[in-house]
Amino acid sequence: MKRKLKLWSGYLAVVFLLASCAPTAHIEKDENTDFSRYKTFSWVDKDSRGEQDRNSSNDLAEQNIRHAITRELEKSGWRESRRSPDVLLSYDVLVERSVKEQSNPRYSYPFTRTFYNPYSRRLFNVYYPSQFIGYENYEVPTREGTVTITMTDARTEKTVWQGWATDEIDSRHMTNKEIQNSVKAIFRKFDIAKN
Numbered sequence: 432m433k434r435k436l437k438l439w440s441g442y443l444a445v446v447f448l449l450a451s452c453a454p455t456a457h458i459e460k461d462e463n464t465d466f467s468r469y470k471t472f473s474w475v476d477k478d479s480r481g482e483q484d485r486n487s488s489n490d491l492a493e494q495n496i497r498h499a500i501t502r503e504l505e506k507s508g509w510r511e512s513r514r515s516p517d518v519l520l521s522y523d524v525l526v527e528r529s530v531k532e533q534s535n536p537r538y539s540y541p542f543t544r545t546f547y548n549p550y551s552r553r554l555f556n557v558y559y560p561s562q563f564i565g566y567e568n569y570e571v572p573t574r575e576g577t578v579t580i581t582m583t584d585a586r587t588e589k590t591v592w593q594g595w596a597t598d599e600i601d602s603r604h605m606t607n608k609e610i611q612n613s614v615k616a617i618f619r620k621f622d623i624a625k626n
Contacts, residue, residue: 454598456616464584464591472509473516473585495607496522496614500580503618516585523579524605531573531599534566576600578613594621 474497500520501511538561545556579595594617600609 454596454613454616456594456596456613456620458592458594458617458620460592461589466592469517470509471512471516472504472518472520472582473511473513475519475521475583492524492604492610495610496524496578499611499614500618503614503621507618507621518591519583519585521581521583523577523581524610525577525579526600526603526605527575527577529573529575530570532568533571534568537564537567538562539564574600574603576605576609576613578605578610578617580614580617592621594618 500522504511541559541561543556543558545554547554575597576599577595577597579593581590582592583589584591596613596616598609598613600606605613
């Protein structure tokens with residue numbers, strides 16, 4: 432019995448460790464929207480001024496994001512349709528500098544003190560171990576990447592669902608793995624929200 436308990440506690444520790452590594456995802460949805468009637472989607476290919484976005488330096492990142500989102504929607508039974516889609520999809524990726532607060536415990540240095548005992552006329556040493564004296568707080572510069580996915584009803588042009596995930600990243604651009612992790616975290620909450 433003890434062996435099974437240790438095995439299960441080990442599994443739970445691994446699950447919690449992996450869950451803590453996932454990006455934090457949030458969603459907002461229109462409460463009056465019936466998601467069961469949505470089955471098709473299409474991508475919005477225009478920027479905010481209604482012109483084609485010609486940013487060719489980000490073609491690979493754009494393909495990775497669209498592919499990750501399309502794969503997650505197809506898992507839910509949706510399909511991409513260029514003719515009369517139910518939902519229009521758009522996304523935004525933001526990488527910004529941030530500051531993370533960290534703290535480390537501080538301890539005093541251990542030391543030994545020598546005393547003289549006048550009754551025995553001897554010297555003796557007393558050891559004082561290190562003691563906790565507080566926390567040292569400091570700030571670490573980091574970069575945070577945020578992926579935002581927006582669904583708009585194609586007929587009413589009203590935003591019906593929006594999900595975003597923020598995660599700490601290592602460089603100025605989000606890698607394919609970081610994008611996929613963020614999209615998966617968002618769509619884990621999408622499955623709950625659409626019901």
